[in-house]
Structures are given as structure tokens and as C-alpha cells.
Amino acid sequence: MKTTYDAIVIGAGPGAIFFAYEMTKLNKNKKVLLIEQGKRVEERTCPIEKVGKCVKCKPFCNITSGFSGAGAFSDGKLSLYNQEDEDFYVGGVLHEYVGVEETKKLIDYTDQIYLNFGAEKKLEGIEHKDEISKIKTKAKKEGLTLINIPIRHLGTEKAHELYKKLEYYLEENNVDLLFETIVEDLIIKDNEAKGVKVKNTKTGDIEEIFGKKVIIAVGRKGANWLVNMCETHNIKTEAGVVDIGVRYELPDEVMKDINKYMYEGKFIGRPGPFKDKVRTFCQNPSGFVSEEVYDNNLSLVNGHSYKEKKSTNTNLAILVSHHFNHPFNKPIDYGRNIAKNLNELGNGNIVVQRLGDIYRGKRTWEAELKNNKVVPTLKSAVAGDITFALGYRTMTDILQFIRCLDKVVEGFANPENLLYAPEIKFYSNKVTINKQFETSVKDLYCIGDGGGMTRGLMMASASGVQMARILENKI
Numbered sequence: 001m002k003t004t005y006d007a008i009v010i011g012a013g014p015g016a017i018f019f020a021y022e023m024t025k026l027n028k029n030k031k032v033l034l035i036e037q038g039k040r041v042e043e044r045t046c047p048i049e050k051v052g053k054c055v056k057c058k059p060f061c062n063i064t065s066g067f068s069g070a071g072a073f074s075d076g077k078l079s080l081y082n083q084e085d086e087d088f089y090v091g092g093v094l095h096e097y098v099g100v101e102e103t104k105k106l107i108d109y110t111d112q113i114y115l116n117f118g119a120e121k122k123l124e125g126i127e128h129k130d131e132i133s134k135i136k137t138k139a140k141k142e143g144l145t146l147i148n149i150p151i152r153h154l155g156t157e158k159a160h161e162l163y164k165k166l167e168y169y170l171e172e173n174n175v176d177l178l179f180e181t182i183v184e185d186l187i188i189k190d191n192e193a194k195g196v197k198v199k200n201t202k203t204g205d206i207e208e209i210f211g212k213k214v215i216i217a218v219g220r221k222g223a224n225w226l227v228n229m230c231e232t233h234n235i236k237t238e239a240g241v242v243d244i245g246v247r248y249e250l251p252d253e254v255m256k257d258i259n260k261y262m263y264e265g266k267f268i269g270r271p272g273p274f275k276d277k278v279r280t281f282c283q284n285p286s287g288f289v290s291e292e293v294y295d296n297n298l299s300l301v302n303g304h305s306y307k308e309k310k311s312t313n314t315n316l317a318i319l320v321s322h323h324f325n326h327p328f329n330k331p332i333d334y335g336r337n338i339a340k341n342l343n344e345l346g347n348g349n350i351v352v353q354r355l356g357d358i359y360r361g362k363r364t365w366e367a368e369l370k371n372n373k374v375v376p377t378l379k380s381a382v383a384g385d386i387t388f389a390l391g392y393r394t395m396t397d398i399l400q401f402i403r404c405l406d407k408v409v410e411g412f413a414n415p416e417n418l419l420y421a422p423e424i425k426f427y428s429n430k431v432t433i434n435k436q437f438e439t440s441v442k443d444l445y446c447i448g449d450g451g452g453m454t455r456g457l458m459m460a461s462a463s464g465v466q467m468a469r470i471l472e473n474k475i
Contacts, residue, residue: 012069
């Protein structure tokens, strides 16, 4: 491995991968290094399926860290766009930097790369236009907006195979990959990025690696690290948002029309009395609720959906967006405190509660959960009371949203449906960047979910492609 590179990328999620891929197409002679704290994609396995509970893998969770990042190990959905739309309603704000039409071209280009490496050719949500229109009309009457866009579903296990092919491709094409290595610090002199200081998690060896350009592509898992770097090096950031909520599990039968016509329906509302933005996210038909571990052993809930392995339940996130103003502006700390309290209530585990018990003002007991018609797919979840920690405003928003959606999807508010907590999205530290994706520090760039530009696999990948094109003639 060299100690000087044309470009150093921190993280090896979709943004980093597609940056490196595009660089191999633009100029193979440029030396690119991807630094990842987790493992190679083929070495990423979660013990929970064998032992029945999360064992808090050390030094990092294999679900949230490693080649292809956290998103690729959830359900592997690629969100595209509708040709007639003049905006992007999901996936992030890449179009605010490069324009709507250019973003569409980037997504088309990126989508073709995914197809070349084995992505599912079938697109969900492009048929059944009349049926979808009826659901949209019904939702509108209840104050809800239904966003329907084409989705390419990889499936958790198929995503592993696809990203393994990309991993091998990069290594075969002059890209260096450094695994199980943490970036302890950025090397910045006179407000100009020069490289990184890294530590091998196995040997403890520390070294400095220099590069002409340094690109931060850490994803949501690295949001806390990014906050520290911004504070340490005076990298400019903007006021952020934190999404806090639950993972909701209910029978496939209730969601059968949404699952059939769209695979994933994205509902957005602003229920009273607070009028906060509440949305569904990451829907997994016949899927499984999962547990992820973040920094300081914080356990968060997520969802998986496989191509072959199926349950009889659908799970999805219900998230509330919270904005903070003066004098408090630490959304990540706020979310972490909620997660910490919920973890303590669950003795280090995810907490699950029946919807009906919340309405009755009581906790859920293990015996009640065993006899529940909706059988939990996350076996390690602990029955309890999420209202102790989730917060009145957040909980009120979620319950009101569920009532509204029940009028669109009958059975959505069934008392035996399950709420798992915490589900929190740590992309709330938005780094200030220009149209070239450069931060306030010269030669330091930021792409993907961690810095607040994107929120999903496809747009994160497209941001990596654009980053490579921006730097093509600069390195």
C-alpha cells in the first residue's frame, strides 16, 4: 500500500464504492484508497441468526460497518424516480447541487452499473397505475401524501453478492482497500486537507497517509465521528434534523395491496396537534425486524427483506422529523439520549410493545407477546413500554399518524400490531459544501448520507459518481 494517494476516501459504503468505480473508468492511473473500519463484504455476518440475540460484535457491528455500508445490509432497495417529476421526494438533496435533470441522468447511469453487476431487472411500482391512484386519493382525504416511485429490490442476501463483485472489481482495477482501520483524525494544515491518521483495529498500529484530495463518505454510522471532526477542525455545518421513531410490524395481509402494487408505499403526513413531518420509510414485505449496533453499543432497530427467505409480516419505519432552534442545536445528542434510555429499559436490547397496550396505558409483558397474533420476527426484542423514553411529542405524532393511515389501509391500527424502538436516523449533521462538494476546508469533500446530502443507496451511489467526475481533472 502506498502512503500518498490521489484521493483518499473515508468509508466504503455506496458513495465511496461508486466514486472509486467511476475513477477506474475515467483514469485508471489515479491512485485511490478506500479506508473502512469494518470488514470485507464476504466476511460480514451477523451471529444473531445462530444465537438468537445480538452479541454486540467487537470492535464494530457487522451490520452497520464494512464494505457496502449499513444500508446495503438492510433490505437493499434502490429508489429511482418518476420521469414526470420535477423534484426528488426521497433519497436526499443531490439535485440541489447538480440540478434535477442531471441527477436523473446520474441515477440512470448508476442504475445501469447496478444492473451490470447483477441487480434485479424487475422494477416495483411501475404497474397498477389505477390502483395506486385510488390509494393516493384515499390518503389525500386523510391528510396524507403517498409518494410512489420505481424501486429495484436487491434483497439482503442478493445485495451481498452484488457488492462482493464490486469489491473484487475495484481491487482488480488498481483501487486500494484498507479494512478494519479507523480514521483517528484528519490531517489539516492551514485549512487545507493533507491526509488522514489511521489506526489498525487488530494490531493497534498508527500511521499517516497523505492524499491530494480527502473525501468523507462515512454514512449514517459515521455521523458521530463526523460531528467530532467538524468541531475539531472548524468545518462548517448547518442546522440539522433528527428523525426519531419506531419500527412497526403488522401482518402481510393488512399491507397486501401496498406490497403488491408498490412494494414500498411512502406515506407522509403532518398530524395534529404538533404538525411535525411524519413518514413511513424502508418497508419490508414478508420481512424481518433486525437489530443494529452503533457507537457506544447503542442498539437501534431496522428491517431486512430477503429474496428467498420470507416471513408473514411486513415491517416499516414510522419516523418523526424534529428541528431544533436556539439555544439547543445538538440533534444527534438528543437522538442518542433517547436510544440510550430505551436500551436501558430493554437491558441492552430493543424494546417491543403492542399498539393496544399503548392505548390502554400499560406495558407489554412477555406472556402477552407470546400469545399475540402478530408474532415478532426479532426474537431478541424485550417486551416493555417504549413510552417511558420516546417522548410525548414523538409518541403523539406516531399514534395520530397510525390512526390516519388506518383509514387508508384497514387494519393498520390493529391493537396487536407491534412497535419496536428505538429507530433513529443519524444524518442530522449537515456539512456545508459547495457545488463541487467541497467543504470549508480546501481539498476536503463530503458525499453520501453521513454529511446530510443523501438518504439511501441509489442517491448515495450517484453522489459518488458525480464526485469522481468533479475530481477527474483536479488530481
